[in-house]
Amino acid sequence: MVDERVVGTAPDGRPWTTLMTNEGENMTQFGEIGSTVLENAHDEELVRRLFTEDHVAIETCATGYRYEGIEEVIHREFGRWVAAFPDLAVAVTNVSASGDLEMVEAIGTGTHQGLFDLGGDLEPTGLSMNLPFVSVYRIEDGRATHSRHYWDDAVIMNQLGVLELKRSRVGALELT
Numbered sequence: 001m002v003d004e005r006v007v008g009t010a011p012d013g014r015p016w017t018t019l020m021t022n023e024g025e026n027m028t029q030f031g032e033i034g035s036t037v038l039e040n041a042h043d044e045e046l047v048r049r050l051f052t053e054d055h056v057a058i059e060t061c062a063t064g065y066r067y068e069g070i071e072e073v074i075h076r077e078f079g080r081w082v083a084a085f086p087d088l089a090v091a092v093t094n095v096s097a098s099g100d101l102e103m104v105e106a107i108g109t110g111t112h113q114g115l116f117d118l119g120g121d122l123e124p125t126g127l128s129m130n131l132p133f134v135s136v137y138r139i140e141d142g143r144a145t146h147s148r149h150y151w152d153d154a155v156i157m158n159q160l161g162v163l164e165l166k167r168s169r170v171g172a173l174e175l176t
Helices: 025-039 044-050 070-084 153-159
Strands: 003-009 015-020 051-059 066-068 089-098 101-111 128-140 143-150 165-167 173-175
Touching: 025 044, 044 051, 044 070, 044 143, 051 070, 066 070, 070 101, 128 153
Parallel strands: 015 089, 051 143
Antiparallel strands: 003 015, 051 066, 089 101, 101 128, 128 143, 165 173
């Protein structure tokens, strides 16, 4: 049996929901780990409590970065985003959990004020990003052991002025 539960409200007024299976409380706990970490990426101690010491994080975008161990996750993965976007904020728009997996849809916002590693250092542009992304977490014993993050690099590069995109007649983005 799968039930949908409202867990909050999106900025546009839509309900944020999570799916729960007959495992009940475990799914509620699991459905909140990734969203809690993403919304508090600046909080190193919280990340340490919710991720395992041997956590592996993979960015499945153009850079394909892989971070192994909690120190790399905190200082290299989260650290690169926080250094480039000191005002980084993440709004979680949807959370779903099934078995030992949790999926979080979110939007990251911030002003590009520091070096940003996109496969090469991008000097600060002072421009803002509004980046939709998805993160998938594997949960064991109440802590995340693995995470995969998905977003479109072209979106952030366009917003930071590195790549110009235009809309076609059908509304799709095209490279220029």
